[in-house]
Amino acid sequence: MRNFISKAAEAIPPSGIRKFFDLALTMDDVISLGVGEPDFTTPWNVCEAGIYSIEQGTTSYTSNRGLQELRDSLSEYLKDHYGLHYDADREMVITSGVSEALDIAIRAVIDPGDEALVTEPIYVSYAPCVTLAGGIPVPVPCREKDQFRLMPDALMEKISRKSKVLILNFPNNPTGAVMKRDDLKAIADIVVDHDLLVISDEVYAELTYGGSHVAPATIDGLWERTITLNGFSKAYAMTGWRIGYLCAPEPICDAALKIHQYVMLCAPVMGQIAANAAIRNGEDEKDKMVTEYRVRRNLFVHDLNRIGLPCHVPEGAFYAFPSVTSTGLSDFEFAEQLLKEERVAVVPGTVFGDAAKDHLRCAYAVSRKDLKEAVIRIERFMSNLPN
């Protein structure tokens, strides 16, 4: 029999933490700091809107672009919150989570052989999506000494004649880094000079702690060459509803819409209705969750530094990204032994690229009680390490 697996699928590396996942599932009493989703449940008024829509029999397809009322709300919301201007009828598509938005954005603009610059450490799906589209992912390291921001010199070093796209994700998963307006301006000059397109995944935008989120498309010269991606999963604790959106200038948006209509048709209607309720009535609940994440970040990062795992203060998202260099263990060794010996699950940095090695991604989207217990266990684990 032939090998039926496509070369494209074969080219994608398997998950770097499968064995950890399987191991954790066999254990009791695991405190998981390995989950990239809020521990809150969706605010009840948002759930109610979704439930009511099902009770009313609203279970059909929507238009490919998504529900008009949701797009109208979003257009208003993006303007009010980030100063972003996107037309609800021509420059926006509602997608099944930001994951789909990312996929169709990449496929809409990448041709075989095009290079996509991806910042590193980086969320695990960017490079595979580029590969699947026939493109070549080119990592651009973001260094700890720069608080994991993207610096112009690092970007310049990786730009070639084949470079077409720069993928940004700030606030960043896994580092929690954010880019301030001046940081982005410096990057914008390079992007314009080299005629690049930006794909900006801003799913953690609402979880920005020390000031407001700056959307790249609000920087002079970038709107016309930026695809903005965002969604409801993180800010409104709606991961399972699978609602995201893509905003871009009309020709790019139309190209992405064509792919969306063939592969997804539309995002789930009850999710879209719930998302609209989140925008209209979910602000207070969202603000409470953001305050709570910030409190947890403060406690957790303080504790990590105290027990000897140096960690910069992440200005966004809900991840701490401590270094394990001082322990003499690699990130994989640390994560595996910690899980086996103390039943704390963390993600080894290397799965987020070479620039993330010797670090751990620890999600503090767990209760304060569990965070405290996790610190006690990590401290005990470290005290048992040979000097």
Add this chain to the structure above:
Amino acid sequence: MDEKDHLLLQILEENSRVSVDELSVMTEISARDVECRIAALEEARIIRNYSAVIDWERAGNGEVWGIIELKVNPERDFGYDRIAERISKFKQVRSLRLITGTYDFQLLVTGKNMQEVARFVSEHIAPMDRIRETATHIVMKNYKENGNCLCGHEGTERIPYSF
């Protein structure tokens, strides 16, 4: 009152046993500042008390809760305040509110059993001057108290890893 005061109040309302050092880390202000702010909030009687939320049903002491509604004739010059003060002095009265609608006051009253609650209302509250009418409701089950769900549903189980 600023943002930091509000944050302190939110944290303490949820768990008043958090230490000053922890509060300092959580709120990004110095421990000394935390102490001063809490003292000021206590002084201003914004923080009234530090207490625990207890599920008495689980504690098994069989306490009965009654919600009592009262129609009251207000008093010249004092309105409802003096009669409210008198009612609130009974230790059986756990909370007392002036409300809109058919009734004027709503009380939460506790007793060892239903008879005790009924006796308290008929012997101490109903005969008071200015009380025109009472309605007594016995609480059958508590589902939520002070923002805390008592139903014991812990939410769904999460997978150990996701990106």
